Structures are given as structure tokens and as C-alpha cells.
Amino acid sequence: MPHVTSTDVARHAGVSQSAVSRVFTPGASVSPAMAEKVRKAADELGYRPNNLARSLITGKSRIIGLVVAYLDNQFYPDAIERLSRALQDRGYHILMFMVSNETEAVDSVMEDLLAYRVDGLVMASVDVSNRLAARCDEIDIPVVLFNRGQSDERLSSVTSANVAGGRKVAAHLVACGHKKIAHISGWQGASTGRDRARGFAEGLAAAGHSLFGQIDGLYTREGAEEAAYSLFGGADRPDAVFVGNDHMAFAVMDVLRYELGLRVPDDVSVVGYDDTPLASWAAYDLTTVRQPVNRMVEATVETLIARIEQGDKAPRRVEIGGDLIKRGSCRENPKD
Structure with missing residues (x-):
């Protein structure tokens, strides 16, 4: 079966190739009627947008690298699921790597992620070496530490208080x-x-x-x-x-x-x-x-998007307070 291009979709839908491109570009301005017309033509032809080709043209992969030290703690699977959904809602996808907390292992994984031309990095309870922080800063790749703080002023972080x-x-x-x-x-x-x-x-x-x-x-x-x-x-x-x-x-x-x-x-x-x-x-x-996970995820995504799409390079240090939830494991009037 021959490869279907955006030009084929444009011809089939009776629109311009740029209209097809806008329909398949997250956040681009396009009318609902135009989007429906183009997507109908794409479905009929079996067209799928070539995200790799688009990334070479735009310089943006719309991929966020996520580095996680461990998933045994039940907090992280839940947080990662919410983070993935929030980024997908903004037109991004997650490429996740597992790593130990040793500096050499983290650096190696980060080097691999940078080779994938990711648009940003989220480090979940993982520290970043000064060398990698400097490199990310030089090549304009934003890094947000999730549930971990670090003194390096180049890095943004989101934690509970x-x-x-x-x-x-x-x-x-x-x-x-x-x-x-x-x-x-x-x-x-x-x-x-x-x-x-x-x-x-x-x-x-x-x-x-x-x-x-x-x-x-x-x-x-x-x-x-x-x-x-x-x-x-x-x-x-x-x-x-x-x-x-x-x-x-x-x-x-x-x-x-x-x-x-x-x-x-x-x-x-x-x-x-x-x-x-x-x-x-x-x-x-x-x-x-x-830990207010929804607000922490929202702050992480907003920090990344502000840097990627709006050029806001000022690092952010976000601390979000959480409530003490009282249940039955704590006795209020202990015996002497």
C-alpha cells in the first residue's frame, strides 16, 4: 500500500496542505468544520501524521522525557499517570526511563533522553548533576524536578511544603x-x-x-x-x-x-x-x-509549557501545602 501524505489528504478533502498541517498540529488555530473535513479525509485514506518529520522541521518533538528512580512507592504510579494525561491534553507525550539514584546512572539516562530530542525533562525524585544541568541550560532544554528540590538555580522544582x-x-x-x-x-x-x-x-x-x-x-x-x-x-x-x-x-x-x-x-x-x-x-x-498531587502535576506542566512555548526561562520553585488527613492510626488520648 503506497504511503499516504498530507498532500494526498489535502487533495481528497479539497483544502490546502497547510490546512491539513494545522489540523494535526496541537494548539493550531482551525475551525471545527475544517478539522472535521480533514480528519474524515485522513481516516478514509488511512493517513497518519509523521511526527518525526514535523519535529525535524519545527525543531520540536512534543516529547517530554521522564526519569523515575523507583515505582515501589505508591505515590509515583498515580502521579505519573496524572502527569502523562495532563501532558497529552496539551499535545505532548512522555518517554519514561527508570534509573537508580546514582549520579552516573542518572547522567547516562539523561544523555539518552537528550538524543531523542525531547522538548523538556521531568525528574521524579532524582537529582541532576551540575554538568547535566549546565548542558540542558546551554541547549535550552527545561528541567523540572518533581517531588525533589535541589540548590542549582538553573533548575525548576515542584514539591509539597x-x-x-x-x-x-x-x-x-x-x-x-x-x-x-x-x-x-x-x-x-x-x-x-x-x-x-x-x-x-x-x-x-x-x-x-x-x-x-x-x-x-x-x-x-x-x-x-x-x-x-x-x-x-x-x-x-x-x-x-x-x-x-x-x-x-x-x-x-x-x-x-x-x-x-x-x-x-x-x-x-x-x-x-x-x-x-x-x-x-x-x-x-x-x-x-x-501531597496535593493534582496541583503538583498542574504546576509541573505549567512550568514546562511556559518554558517550551512561551520562552519563560526564569526557574520556578513551587511549594504546595497539603492537609493533615486524620484517620484511625493515631490515638488522640494515649495512656500514660
Whole structure:
């Protein structure tokens, strides 16, 4: 079957080739009647637009590269699905790469993505080396860090208000009457883990409390389980624990209840961070800080589009506050 071109579609529809091009260019101005006429002709001929050819002409691929460190945390599959849909609504598609958090691995994947002539990059909980940040800046490829902050002034970032979130948890646990309050933090190599821990410690200090203990759970199930055994395995144990994200909090609750024989929340209150769908399930009923994923995705897309389509090169640092969602894993009147 011969290859059908936009010229063939234009001839079949009785319109100009430029009209066909506008119909298949996201965001281009075209009347509904013209769009219907052209698409009908394209369907009859079996025409599909050649996006690669268009990218060579326009210099735009309409592809956004997405680099993700891990998908074990239930927050990310949900966020990535929403991000993909939001970008598709704007005429873009996602090319996703999985990577470990080591700098060399991230740099290698970013080099691959740049070879695909992506229009922008979203780094989900992944840091960018200074060398790659400089290169992206030089070739005018915008980079937005999603759920991760970084000090490099060339990079935009979108996060929840992590320090404020940590303070909210501290204030809540103190107000509930807890005395021995511990923290199983997120990975301290990540801004989210550090900021939540800092806010939590500051919140406790402001209320005249100090941490019973803090262990880095590394944002992994295994790290959280080990931390739970360490903090709660002895006779002198916390009466409440703030866990750096829901993914770890679920692991901590499983250890407390099924391995150590402790009751949640009667013996110990547990608070997480993210408000993933599983947090509301009856099996966990987890009190947690909600990451406003819809608003975070919207801010990420708007930041990218402003740079790609409007030439707004000023980096943006967006922090979006989230509510503390109170559920049954936190007891409000603990026993002495």
C-alpha cells in the first residue's frame, strides 16, 4: 500500500496542505468544520501524521522525557499517570526511563533522553548533576524536578511544603498527648527526607519536646522494617512515630502489629506522608499528610509549557501545602 501524505489528504478533502498541517498540529488555530473535513479525509485514506518529520522541521518533538528512580512507592504510579494525561491534553507525550539514584546512572539516562530530542525533562525524585544541568541550560532544554528540590538555580522544582508538613505532624502528635515521639525519616540524601525531618524536629522543639529517636528508613520497605525493629523491639519504646512516607509507614505498621504484637493506635500511633490511595483502606486507616498531587502535576506542566512555548526561562520553585488527613492510626488520648 503506497504511503499516504498530507498532500494526498489535502487533495481528497479539497483544502490546502497547510490546512491539513494545522489540523494535526496541537494548539493550531482551525475551525471545527475544517478539522472535521480533514480528519474524515485522513481516516478514509488511512493517513497518519509523521511526527518525526514535523519535529525535524519545527525543531520540536512534543516529547517530554521522564526519569523515575523507583515505582515501589505508591505515590509515583498515580502521579505519573496524572502527569502523562495532563501532558497529552496539551499535545505532548512522555518517554519514561527508570534509573537508580546514582549520579552516573542518572547522567547516562539523561544523555539518552537528550538524543531523542525531547522538548523538556521531568525528574521524579532524582537529582541532576551540575554538568547535566549546565548542558540542558546551554541547549535550552527545561528541567523540572518533581517531588525533589535541589540548590542549582538553573533548575525548576515542584514539591509539597515538606518542612511545613513535618511541623503539622509534630503539632498534631503533641496535641494528642504523646510524650515519646520518634521519626523514621525518608532518605536523608533527598531534599524531601531532610525537609520533612527538619520540620518535624522544629515542630517538636517549638512545643518543648525532643525526638525520642530518629532512624533513616531510606524510603524503602526493608529500611523501614529494620528501623521499626530497632525503635520498638525493646522495653522502652516510643508511643508515637512519624514515618517519612506512606510506603514505609505501611511496612512499619505491619511489623508493629504482626511481628512485635503491638496495637495501632492503642500502643503506638503512626503517621505517614503522601496520602496514597492505600492509606484510606481499612487495613491501614493511616493518618498522613496529603501531597496535593493534582496541583503538583498542574504546576509541573505549567512550568514546562511556559518554558517550551512561551520562552519563560526564569526557574520556578513551587511549594504546595497539603492537609493533615486524620484517620484511625493515631490515638488522640494515649495512656500514660
